[in-house]
Amino acid sequence: MTANEAPAGKQPTETYDSAFLKACRREPVPHTPVWFMRQAGRSLPEYLKVREGIPMLESCTRPELVTEITLQPVRRHHVDAAIYYSDIVVPLKAIGIDLDIKPGVGPVVEKPIRTRADLARLRDLTPEDVPYVTEAIGMLTRELGSTPLIGFAGAPFTLASYLVEGGTSRTYENAKAMMYGDPQLWADLLDRLAEITAAFLKVQIEAGASAVQLFDSWAGALAPADYRRSVLPASAKVFDAVAEYGVPRIHFGVGTGELLGLMGEAGADVVGVDWRVPLDEAARRVGPGKALQGNLDPTVLFAGKDAVEAKAQEVLDAAAGLEGHVFNLGHGVIPNTDPDALTRLVEYVHGASAR
Ligand code: CP3
Numbered sequence: 598m599t600a601n602e603a604p605a606g607k608q609p610t611e612t613y614d615s616a617f618l619k620a621c622r623r624e625p626v627p628h629t630p631v632w633f634m635r636q637a638g639r640s641l642p643e644y645l646k647v648r649e650g651i652p653m654l655e656s657c658t659r660p661e662l663v664t665e666i667t668l669q670p671v672r673r674h675h676v677d678a679a680i681y682y683s684d685i686v687v688p689l690k691a692i693g694i695d696l697d698i699k700p701g702v703g704p705v706v707e708k709p710i711r712t713r714a715d716l717a718r719l720r721d722l723t724p725e726d727v728p729y730v731t732e733a734i735g736m737l738t739r740e741l742g743s744t745p746l747i748g749f750a751g752a753p754f755t756l757a758s759y760l761v762e763g764g765t766s767r768t769y770e771n772a773k774a775m776m777y778g779d780p781q782l783w784a785d786l787l788d789r790l791a792e793i794t795a796a797f798l799k800v801q802i803e804a805g806a807s808a809v810q811l812f813d814s815w816a817g818a819l820a821p822a823d824y825r826r827s828v829l830p831a832s833a834k835v836f837d838a839v840a841e842y843g844v845p846r847i848h849f850g851v852g853t854g855e856l857l858g859l860m861g862e863a864g865a866d867v868v869g870v871d872w873r874v875p876l877d878e879a880a881r882r883v884g885p886g887k888a889l890q891g892n893l894d895p896t897v898l899f900a901g902k903d904a905v906e907a908k909a910q911e912v913l914d915a916a917a918g919l920e921g922h923v924f925n926l927g928h929g930v931i932p933n934t935d936p937d938a939l940t941r942l943v944e945y946v947h948g949a950s951a952r
Contacts (some may be wrong), residue, residue, distance in 0.1 A: 612745050615807075623920040679746045724800050754828045754832070784830075787828065809844060857883050867890050887920070888922065905942055
């Protein structure tokens with residue numbers, strides 16, 4: 598099945614015909630669809646309220662809470678897609694890796710993965726490990742009506758960066774030491790993570806997600822030759838594993854200007870671009886046959902309304918010749934962002950791109 602055919606019985610026609618899924622399939626759209634990475638979360642007071650006293654990872658296992666938080670930005674901003682509220686480390690936690698998300702810090706792994714013996718801790722993920730995901734997505738697709746739901750996972754490299762470093766890093770010295778110093782162990786680690794990631798995405802698609810995004814947020818730390826040799830095969834394996842469902846697959850990273858062609862080769866239908874490369878140039882680097890997603894600098898939202906509109910228009914102008922364009926920020930919403938600035942941005946993009 599290709600991305601142009603609706604998977605049997607999975608999504609209503611109105612969802613299939615939404616501007617977001619049409620843009621992903623590079624079909625004509627009534628307006629440029631918009632959603633924001635990290636649209637749920639700390640920029641919203643209603644999020645802070647429902648999360649009060651509930652640790653991040655625990656919140657991801659409560660279907661009613663997940664449903665409410667996922668819907669909050671859709672209600673408020675009228676974005677064209679919802680993104681499932683979860684985190685990239687949820688599947689790792691679900692298979693028993695001892696990790697937590699520390700507020701203001703990010704994921705912390707108690708015992709980092711550094712040796713071949715450590716690999717045995719990365720067992721297969723089954724749907725029974727994440728029943729709350731299936732339940733929440735069932736609830737969400739009923740509530741969302743025609744608005745598509747994006748499922749997601751962390752890409753093997755970005756997951757490996759947390760597992761090997763034990764947390765957030767600026768240099769990725771332990772992960773890269775394994776990649777350069779023990780390429781076979783590294784390849785086996787990424788392959789294991791590709792299988793877990795593919796299984797996690799399949800759970801989300803089977804439950805009703807209309808598209809999936811693979812977050813390789815930290816891939817920009819790699820030189821193209823290293824990315825091609827040591828990372829691309831694992832990400833390609835994830836995209837291959839979910840190709841049969843025919844839902845659009847989005848591939849995103851930060852600082853990936855030099856990797857855009859390779860990220861396209863890995864097999865996604867849509868390539869996410871950060872704000873460092875204008876979309877017309879990004880399209881040349883990615884090559885034909887892919888839609889692009891992006892790419893307003895998230896810090897622009899801290900400037901006034903006129904500046905936001907002028908910069909948003911620059912993005913739309915650069916995207917004018919694209920085969921398909923999904924408007925987004927070049928990375929996630931920054932926590933202190935004024936939610937009203939996001940709502941106004943959605944309105945602006947819809948109005949300025951109406952055809
Ligand atoms: O709205 C959405 O986009 C859906 C929710 C979402 C979260 N994490 C919730 C979250 C998504 C898509 C993610 C993905 C994610 N998690 C990525 C890839 C996206 C990116 O930004 O590049 C990465 C690298 C992570 C790992 C992670 N989790 C970090 C670095 C942090 C930030 C730590 C902090 O507090 O500054 C988290 C925590 C996290 N994930 C929060 C949320 C809402 C904040 C925790 C909180 O609200 O208590």
